[in-house]
Amino acid sequence: MAGRRRTAEATFQSGKGLAGLDQHQVRRWTSWHRWVTLAMLVHAFLATATAHERAHAPAAEDLIPLTCNEIQHLFTTLVTQPTHTAAHRLRWSNCRRRHQARSRTCHYQRQAVYQP
Known part of the structure; x- marks a missing residue:
């Protein structure tokens, strides 16, 4: 479990930098939930596109x-x-x-x- 913490922290940092996960001012739970969901979808899109490109593009x-x-x-x-x-x-x-x-x-x- 200790080794997975670094991976989780790196993923969170990446989400903050790439998808703006930390750029929301929390005022209501609904708006925060929407923002985090959108940021996580953006990050998932980027990670999936990267994995697809690395698997299918010629090196x-x-x-x-x-x-x-x-x-x-x-x-x-x-x-x-x-x-x-x-x-x-x-x-x-x-x-x-x-x-x-x-x-x-x-x-x-x-x-x-x-x-x-």
């Missing part, structure tokens, strides 16, 4: 897999606030993921050198 060598944060960002910029074209946003996402993959590789190489 690109120079890109990291899509994360919940990246899917949330793409959803926001493509659906709710379309200020640029979809092609522009997808190119930007690929560039960002490629940069993150390079950073992760360099970090792992640096850590391998410094380990005794």
Whole structure:
């Protein structure tokens, strides 16, 4: 049970950051219940979309897999606030993921050198 606490805390933190779970002022139980339900549905959507993408998308060598944060960002910029074209946003996402993959590789190489 002690090992599951960290997972639950990480999931709660992710829900606060991605879905706005902590951005409601509680005045009535009904409004709080609606807000928490909506936030949990959003977080479940992001987690499901991430798992589906990782299972069905071909693994690109120079890109990291899509994360919940990246899917949330793409959803926001493509659906709710379309200020640029979809092609522009997808190119930007690929560039960002490629940069993150390079950073992760360099970090792992640096850590391998410094380990005794």
